[in-house]
Amino acid sequence: MSNEKLQKADEPRLNERQPDELRWTDLETRLAYAEQANDQLSQEIFDQQRESERLQLRVMRLEQRMRELSEQMPAATGGKLEDDIPPHY
Secondary structure: OOHHHHHHHHHHHHHHHHHHHHHHHHHHHHHHHHHHHHHHHHHHHHHHHHHHHHHHHHHHHHHHHHHHHHHHHHHHHOOOHHHOOOOOO
């Protein structure tokens, strides 16, 4: 039997298997991309959480500083800020 006849005899079996192999390859490729996207999203969430915690700490420090300054101001002016009349009255 010549090589051409062997190839033709094997072709139907390869063609029958080929769609399944292509489907598996396609699924594996899609899974790899999905895993990569999942890893990227997880990292982004982690980074956002760290940024959120950093900003919350900064706001708490600013609030504390504002309280400290507001407590010092009345002592310097001799009264409460709420009691001060604006200069245009």
